[in-house]
Amino acid sequence: MAKCPLCGKPLDWGELIEQMIGEKGSEMRELLSDRERFLSAFRGFTFKCPHCGEEFYGRNLPEKEAEKVFELLNEFNGSIDWENGKVRLRLNSLLALDTMLEKWDEKVKGKR
Numbered sequence: 001m002a003k004c005p006l007c008g009k010p011l012d013w014g015e016l017i018e019q020m021i022g023e024k025g026s027e028m029r030e031l032l033s034d035r036e037r038f039l040s041a042f043r044g045f046t047f048k049c050p051h052c053g054e055e056f057y058g059r060n061l062p063e064k065e066a067e068k069v070f071e072l073l074n075e076f077n078g079s080i081d082w083e084n085g086k087v088r089l090r091l092n093s094l095l096a097l098d099t100m101l102e103k104w105d106e107k108v109k110g111k112r
């Protein structure tokens with residue numbers, strides 16, 4: 001799970017994406033339609049940790065999770081409330097579930 005590189009506290013992906021929406025506004029819709037553009041914007045984005053208030057770049061966060069977040073936001077219709085700049089999906093729960101299923105899958109395949 002994503003952690004603040006400075007204080008080490010866990011970060012909520014929904015909130016991180018909301019920081020991007022707040023800064024990028026409608027440009028974020030375009031970014032979310034193009035994986036490469038989204039990831040490059042993500043890497044260079046300055047996030048602010050809600051716990052310690054320090055700023056850090058997106059490239060300090062796990063990119064594999066950012067890719068999954070991109071997929072999840074595209075997979076579900078209405079995943080973002082654009083009017084209020086809010087993420088409707090519980091991204092952290094979905095990521096945790098995804099990781100669990102991957103591990104389960106490996107376990108099952110390993111038994112065959």
Ligand SMILES: [Zn+2]
Pocket residue numbers: 004005006007008009049050051052053054
């Ligand atoms: Zn922090």
